[in-house]
Amino acid sequence: MTVQAMVPRMTEICGPDGVVTDPAELRTYECDGLTSHRAAPGLVVLPQTAEQIAAVVTECARAGVPFVARGSGTGLSGGALPRTDGVLIVTSRMRRIIAIDPVSQRAIVEPGVTNLSVSTAARPYGYFYAPDPSSQVICSVGGNVAENSGGAHCLKHGFTVHHVTGLQIVTPEGELAWLGDGTGAAPGYDLVGMFTGSEGTLGIVTKIVVRLTRIPQVITTLLAGFETTGAGGAAVSAIIGAGILPAAIEMMDALAIEAAEAAVACNYPAGAGAVLVVELDGPEADVRRDSAAVRALCQQAGSTEIREADDPAERAAIWAGRKSAFAAVGRISPAYLVQDGVVPRSALGEVLDKIAALAAASGIRVANVFHAGDGNLHPLVLYNDAVPGEEARAEEVSGAIVDLCIEHGGSITGEHGVGTDKSKYMTRMFTREDLDTMQLLRCAFDPAGLCNPGKIFPTPRLCGEVPGPHRGVHPLVESGLAEQF
Amino acid sequence: MSPASVPGSLARACRAVQPGGPRDAVAGLTPPWVASPADTGEASALLAAATEHGLAVVPRGSGTSVSWGVPPRRLDLVIDTLRLDRVIEHAAGDLVVRAQAGVTMSQLAGVLATARQQLALDVPAGSANGGQASSPTVGGVLATGSAGPRRLRYGTPRDLLIGITVIRPDGTVTKSGGKVVKNVAGYDLGKLYAGSHGTLGLITEAIFRLHPLPAATAFVTAGYADPAAAAQGVAAAAGSDLAPVAIEIDRPARDGLVRVAVLLEGDPAGISERASLMRGVLGAGTATLDAAPPWWGAGPGTSGPGAAGREGRTVIQIGFWAAALPGVLHAVDAAGRAAGLDPAVAGSAAAGVLHAAVPGSAAPEDVAGFLAGLRDRLARDLEPGFAGGEGPPARASAVVVRAPAAVRDLVDMWGPVPALSLMRALKEQFDPGHLMAPGRFAGGI
Numbered sequence: 001m002t003v004q005a006m007v008p009r010m011t012e013i014c015g016p017d018g019v020v021t022d023p024a025e026l027r028t029y030e031c032d033g034l035t036s037h038r039a040a041p042g043l044v045v046l047p048q049t050a051e052q053i054a055a056v057v058t059e060c061a062r063a064g065v066p067f068v069a070r071g072s073g074t075g076l077s078g079g080a081l082p083r084t085d086g087v088l089i090v091t092s093r094m095r096r097i098i099a100i101d102p103v104s105q106r107a108i109v110e111p112g113v114t115n116l117s118v119s120t121a122a123r124p125y126g127y128f129y130a131p132d133p134s135s136q137v138i139c140s141v142g143g144n145v146a147e148n149s150g151g152a153h154c155l156k157h158g159f160t161v162h163h164v165t166g167l168q169i170v171t172p173e174g175e176l177a178w179l180g181d182g183t184g185a186a187p188g189y190d191l192v193g194m195f196t197g198s199e200g201t202l203g204i205v206t207k208i209v210v211r212l213t214r215i216p217q218v219i220t221t222l223l224a225g226f227e228t229t230g231a232g233g234a235a236v237s238a239i240i241g242a243g244i245l246p247a248a249i250e251m252m253d254a255l256a257i258e259a260a261e262a263a264v265a266c267n268y269p270a271g272a273g274a275v276l277v278v279e280l281d282g283p284e285a286d287v288r289r290d291s292a293a294v295r296a297l298c299q300q301a302g303s304t305e306i307r308e309a310d311d312p313a314e315r316a317a318i319w320a321g322r323k324s325a326f327a328a329v330g331r332i333s334p335a336y337l338v339q340d341g342v343v344p345r346s347a348l349g350e351v352l353d354k355i356a357a358l359a360a361a362s363g364i365r366v367a368n369v370f371h372a373g374d375g376n377l378h379p380l381v382l383y384n385d386a387v388p389g390e391e392a393r394a395e396e397v398s399g400a401i402v403d404l405c406i407e408h409g410g411s412i413t414g415e416h417g418v419g420t421d422k423s424k425y426m427t428r429m430f431t432r433e434d435l436d437t438m439q440l441l442r443c444a445f446d447p448a449g450l451c452n453p454g455k456i457f458p459t460p461r462l463c464g465e466v467p468g469p470h471r472g473v474h475p476l477v478e479s480g481l482a483e484q485f
Numbered sequence: 486m487s488p489a490s491v492p493g494s495l496a497r498a499c500r501a502v503q504p505g506g507p508r509d510a511v512a513g514l515t516p517p518w519v520a521s522p523a524d525t526g527e528a529s530a531l532l533a534a535a536t537e538h539g540l541a542v543v544p545r546g547s548g549t550s551v552s553w554g555v556p557p558r559r560l561d562l563v564i565d566t567l568r569l570d571r572v573i574e575h576a577a578g579d580l581v582v583r584a585q586a587g588v589t590m591s592q593l594a595g596v597l598a599t600a601r602q603q604l605a606l607d608v609p610a611g612s613a614n615g616g617q618a619s620s621p622t623v624g625g626v627l628a629t630g631s632a633g634p635r636r637l638r639y640g641t642p643r644d645l646l647i648g649i650t651v652i653r654p655d656g657t658v659t660k661s662g663g664k665v666v667k668n669v670a671g672y673d674l675g676k677l678y679a680g681s682h683g684t685l686g687l688i689t690e691a692i693f694r695l696h697p698l699p700a701a702t703a704f705v706t707a708g709y710a711d712p713a714a715a716a717q718g719v720a721a722a723a724g725s726d727l728a729p730v731a732i733e734i735d736r737p738a739r740d741g742l743v744r745v746a747v748l749l750e751g752d753p754a755g756i757s758e759r760a761s762l763m764r765g766v767l768g769a770g771t772a773t774l775d776a777a778p779p780w781w782g783a784g785p786g787t788s789g790p791g792a793a794g795r796e797g798r799t800v801i802q803i804g805f806w807a808a809a810l811p812g813v814l815h816a817v818d819a820a821g822r823a824a825g826l827d828p829a830v831a832g833s834a835a836a837g838v839l840h841a842a843v844p845g846s847a848a849p850e851d852v853a854g855f856l857a858g859l860r861d862r863l864a865r866d867l868e869p870g871f872a873g874g875e876g877p878p879a880r881a882s883a884v885v886v887r888a889p890a891a892v893r894d895l896v897d898m899w900g901p902v903p904a905l906s907l908m909r910a911l912k913e914q915f916d917p918g919h920l921m922a923p924g925r926f927a928g929g930i
Contacts, residue, residue: 099872103720103808104837108876126724148669161673162644166877177904181877183837184641185804187884188902188927189911190630193643193676197669209877217726237578243601243697283728285755342665346578374667375579411668418670429670430660437651437659438672440914445907456671 001063003042003085010045010087013055018093020044029088032070033135034078036337037420041068041082048093050168050176050206057204058174060087066450069204071112071140074133075147076338077419079199079455089204091142097121098207105212106165106182111142111205115149118210127212130157133415134323142205148197150415152248152322153279155373157213159415161196166209169195172202172446182209194441199417200452202445216281219247220291220310223318224276224298225269229253229368232274233349235301236372239278240345242297244290249373250277253352255332256325256367256380263328266321269305276303276372277322279315325369326380333365333382335391337398340416341405345375351404355379358404364390364397376414377405403428418456426458439463491538491561495520498530501568508614509563511543512556512925513890521565525650525658525689528564532687533656535562535920542654543922544683546587546622549611550629553887554682555898558924566624569689572596574664580695581647581664586624586688593623602695606642607633609782624688630680633782634731634748637723637836639696643679648692651678651685654916658689666694677911683922684930685915699730699750703760704774704781706746707767712736712818715743716810716834718767722747723807723835725766727759732835735780739818739827745834746778785842786829797845799852799888801828801859805881807837809867813881816866817841820858824851840886849891856896859883864901879903899927 010019020026021043030038042065047053060067066086073080082088094110097118101107102125107118115136118129132151133139139149144160145167157163166182180192195202226232232251239246252260254273260266268275278294280287295306309315329336343351352368355377359366367380379401383394402412402425412418412425426435435457443463445451495502495518505516522528535542540561545551547567566587574583577600584593590608597603608631610618621631627649632641639645648662651674661674678688709715715734722732722745731748745767749759757773764771780787784800805813814830821828826847832839841859843852863881871880885898902908905928912919912930924930 098875101806101808101871102724104806105723106806108872126726148673150667150669154667158640158644159667159669161676162640168877171907177907178877178879179904179907181804181879181882181903182806183804183881185802185836185838185882186903187804187882187899188905189908190643190676190680191904191907193679194673196676197673207875214724214726214728216728240580241578243700245697283726283751283755283759285758286728286752289752289754342667344576344579344581344665346576371667375665376667409663410665411663411670413670414665414667415669422670426671429663433657434659434661435671437653437657438661438674441672441674441677441911444910444914 001065003065003087006043006059006063006065006087009059010043010056013052014045014047018046018048020046029070029082029090032073032075032078032080034076034419034421037078037081039082039084041088042085044088044090046090046093050170053089053204053206054170054174054176056087056089057170057172060450061172061174061448064448064450066453068452069146069200071143072114072138074135074139075143075417075419076340077413077417077421079147079417079419081420091140100125102127102212107210107212109141109208109210111140111208113141115139115141115144122212126215128215129210130163130213131160134326141208141210145196145205145208146198146200147417152250152371155249155371156245156247161193163211164192164196164208165211167192167195167205168207169203169205172448172451176206199419199455201442201455203451218284218287218310219279219281219315220287220308221315221318222278222291222294223268223307224278224303225272225305226274226276226301226303229274229352230349231302232276233352233372235276235298235303236348237346238297238301239294242293244293246278246373247281248277248279250322251275251368251370251372252322252325253368255365256329256369257321259328259332259367260321260325263331264320264324266324268321272304277318322369329367329380329382333384335383335385337381337394339377339379339381339398339401340413341377341402341410342414343375343377343405343408343410345373347408348372348375351377351408354404355401358397358400362393362397364394366397371414374414375410420455423456423458426456491540494534494538495531495562498534499527505563508616510614511551511560511563512554514556514560516543516560516563518561519563519565521568523568525652528687528689529652529656529658531564532652532654536655536918539918539920541920541923544624544628544687546625547589547619548613549619549621550625552614555893555925557922564687566622573690575600577602581666581692582695583664583690583692584623585690586622588623589620590623590626591620597695598698601698603698604645604693605635605639605696606645607635607782609633609784623691627679627688627691628681628683634733634833636833636838637732638730643676645693646675646679646691647694649675649678649688650690652687652689654686654918654920662692664692682926684912684926685921701751701753701756703749703756704746704777705749705760705763705767705771706744706774706778707771709743709745712743712814713811715745716814718745719810719834721766722763725763727763727766729763731833733781733832734834735831737786737829739821744778744780746781780831785831785840797889799843799892800886801841801856802884802886803839803841803881805837805863805867807835809881810834812867813839813863816859816862820855820862823858824855826851826855828855845889849895852888852892853895856883856885860900877903902927
C-alpha cells in the first residue's frame with residue numbers, strides 16, 4: 001500500500017487536523033536539526049494519545065509502510081529524518097505532565113513535553129530534571145529518550161538513561177507495552193535502559209517515567225581564562241585528578257569565544273585563547289572547598305583571570321557565552337559542520353593540537369566548544385558553501401576528527417546520536433560481529449524493519465539472515481515485504 | 486555428534502576442564518563439567534563447543550549467587566571466570582577502569598584505592614554453596630545487577646558500566662560501548678547484559694566509570710517505634726538538600742523498632758554540620774556515627790555482615806515507588822500475619838528496594854502463602870488510581886532472590902514481569918538454542 005492510500009484511515013485515527021498532506025507543509029518536516037539531510041515525508045500525523053500512535057503504527061505495519069517518530073525536531077544527527085515513502089509521527093501535541101510524585105522523586109510525562117518544562121513543573125517541590133541538552137527550552141523528552149541526550153551537566157548527573165525508570169511504548173508491530181515499572185528495579189531484562197538511546201528504531205515512546213533530582217543547596221559557576229587550550233586542558237585534568245567532580249566543565253577556544261563575543265557580548269576575559277566554565281553544586285561546605293581548590297588549580301595551570309558567580313543572574317551571564325556558541329558561529333561562517341566525538345579526558349590536549357594541525361593544513365577553520373569534563377568535543381568545522389569544493393574539504397576535516405577520536409580510544413558520538421549522519425563511521429568503531437549483535441536487538445523488536453529504517457547501522461542485515469557473506473536476494477526482499485536499506 | 490566426544494571437545498577448547506562436584510551445584514543442580522578459561526579465546530572456544538554439542542551452560546564467578554533463583558532446566562557445563570582475573574587498565578585520569586569478569590570486587594577496590602578512586606557499588610560479600618564468605622566478581626555483580634545501599638546516589642551496575650565484552654553462545658566475541666563515559670554510538674547492549682543472569686552470553690570484560698573516594702563519611706541513625714513515622718523520616722531525609730548518599734532501614738521484627746540510617750559523604754570540614762542538620766530532619770532519638778551501624782547493607786534479619794545462619798532462608802526483593810514505603814511495610818505485615826509469619830525487612834528504603842526474609846524453619850506452604858499475599862497487596866493496595874490510571878500498571882514487584890528447594894517448588898520465583906513477550910523475543914535472538922542458563926530467568930527464559 002502506498003502512503004497516500006493510508007490518508008483516510010489516518011484521518012479516522014488522528015482527526016482531520018491531525019494529518020498533514022499539503023506538500024508545502026510536508027516540506028517543513030523535511031529535516032531535523034541536521035539540515036544537510038532532507039527528505040519530505042510521505043505523510044505527517046499529529047496524534048494526541050498513545051492509543052492513536054498504536055493505531056497509526058498498526059496500520060503502517062499492516063501496510064508495510066515505514067514510519068519515523070519526531071519530537072521537536074532539534075536532533076543533530078538526522079535521527080528524525082523522514083522517509084518519502086513513509087509516515088512521520090510527530091508527538092508535539094502530546095504535552096501533558098501526567099503526574100509528579102516528589103516523595104518517589106518521579107514524574108510521568110508525555111513524549112512531546114519539553115525538557116525544561118519538566119524542571120519548571122518540579123521546581124515548586126524542590127526538584128529538577130537533570131539531563132539538560134542545550135536545546136532544553138524546545139527539545140522534547142521523547143526525543144531525549146530516543147537519543148539518550150546529555151547536556152553540560154551530565155558530567156556529574158548522568159545522561160537521560162540514568163533518569164528514566166519506565167517507558168510506555170508502541171512496539172513496531174503496533175502494540176502498547178510498558179517497559180519497566182518506574183521503580184528502576186523492575187524484574188527482567190533492563191528494557192528501559194536498552195530502549196533509551198535506540199534512536200527511534202525499536203518503537204515509539206508514548207509515556208515516560210523520569211527521575212527527579214533534588215535541587216542542590218548551592219550552585220556556583222567559575223569562569224577561568226587561559227592563554228591556550230592546552231593550559232585549559234591541564235586545568236581540567238588537575239581538577240579531576242584532585243578528586244573533584246564538578247556538575248559541568250566546559251571549554252571554548254579563541255575562535256568560539258570571538259564568535260560568542262560578537263553575538264552576545266559575553267565579556268569573557270579579553271584576549272583569552274581558551275576559557276573554562278566550571279560549575280559546582282551540592283552542600284555549601286563542599287562547594288566552597290571545591291571552588292577554592294578549582295581556583296587554585298586553574299591558577300597553577302596558568303589561568304590569566306578567574307571570576308566566580310553564585311547568584312542566578314550572574315551565573316546566567318557566564319553561561320550566556322557558552323550557550324550562544326553554536327548559533328554565534330553561524331555569524332562568523334556561512335556554514336559549518338558539528339562533530340560530536342569523544343576522547344578520554346586525558347587525551348584532550350593531544351587531540352586538540354592535532355585538530356589545530358588538521359585545520360592549519362587544510363585551510364579550514366575549526367572552532368572548539370566542548371564538554372571538557374567528559375572529553376566530548378564539539379568541533380565546529382567552518383566553511384563557505386558558496387566556494388566550490390570547500391564543503392568537501394570541510395567533510396574531510398570532519399571525518400579526520402572522527403578518526404582522531406577513535407584512534408584515541410573514544411567514540412564517534414557522545415550525545416547527538418548516530419542517526420543518518422554518522423552511520424558511515426560505525427564500522428570504524430565496531431566490528432561486523434559487534435554490529436550484527438546489535439542487530440539482534442533490532443530483530444527482536446522490529447523484525448519487519450519498518451521502524452525508523454536506515455538509521456544508526458550502515459548496512460544492516462535483515463532479520464533472519466544467516467551470518468556470513470551476502471548471497472542472492474533475501475526472501476523478504478524478493479516477496480516485496482522488505483527492502484535492503 | 487556422540488556424547489562421548491564432548492569431553493574431548495571441551496578439552497580442546499580449554500586446558501582447565503574438570504568434572505563437576507556438589508560444590509559446583511547451581512541452585513541444587515550439579516554440572517558434569519566445570520571449565521575455567523584462561524583467556525577470551527578459551528572462553529569463546531568453550532561456548533562454540535557447547536553450541537556444537539547443545540550443552541547447557543551457566544557462567545560462574547565467585548559463586549556467591551549461584552544458589553540464588555530458579556535452577557536451570559538443565560546443566561552440562563559451568564564456565565568459571567575466576568582465571569579471567571586481570572585489571573587490564575586503570576585510567577585514573579579518566580576515572581575509568583577496564584577489568585576482566587573474574588576480578589573480584591575487593592581486588593578491584595584495592596587497585597582503585599591507590600588512586601583514591603572507587604567503583605561505587607557496595608555489594609556485600611556472599612558465600613558459595615555454604616563455603617567461606619567471598620567477594621563477588623565484576624562479572625557476577627553485572628550479571629545479577631547487584632548493588633548496595635549507595636544505589637540511591639550512584640545507581641546500580643548498569644549505571645556505571647560504560648563498555649562490555651560478551652561472548653555469544655556460538656562463541657562470537659562482541660563488544661558494545663567503549664572506554665569513554667559519554668558515548669551514544671550504537672545500541673547500549675551493556676544495559677541488556679546487566680541483570681540478565683547469564684541468559685544471553687558470557688561476560689568476559691567490563692569497563693566502568695569511577696568516582697573519587699569521599700574525603701569523609703558520616704552515618705546518622707534514628708529509631709522509630711511506628712513504621713509510618715519511620716517512613717516520614719526516610720522521605721524527609723531523601724527530600725532534604727543535605728545530599729544523602731544512602732538511606733537504609735532495618736526492621737528485625739514486625740512490632741519492633743524500625744532503624745533508619747543515612748550516609749553522608751563529602752568535605753571533612755562540613756560533614757559534621759551536615760550530619761547535625763540531618764539529625765534535625767530525622768527527629769528525636771538520633772545519633773551520628775563515624776562507622777556504619779552493624780546492620781548496614783547486611784540484608785534483613787541480621788545484626789552482622791556475616792552470612793552465618795542464613796542458609797535455608799527465603800529472601801524476597803521488593804521494588805516500589807519510594808512514596809509507597811508505608812504501604813509496602815503494611816503489605817509485608819498483613820501478608821505475614823495471614824501466613825503466620827513475621828518476616829524481617831531491610832534495605833534501601835529511599836531508593837525503593839527492600840528485602841524481606843523468612844527463616845528456613847518456616848513451613849514452605851506458609852512462605853508461599855506469604856509471597857502470594859504480598860504480591861496481591863502490592864498489586865491492589867498501593868494507591869490504586871495513581872496518575873489517573875495512566876502510569877505503569879504495576880508499580881511494585883516481589884521477586885524471590887533465594888529460597889530452599891521446597892519453597893522454590895511451590896512458588897513463581899519471579900512473579901509477573903512487564904513486557905515478558907519482548908524479553909522472550911530477545912532471548913530467541915541472542916540464544917536461539919536456549920543454552921545459556923536456561924530457565925534461570927523471568928518467565929522461564
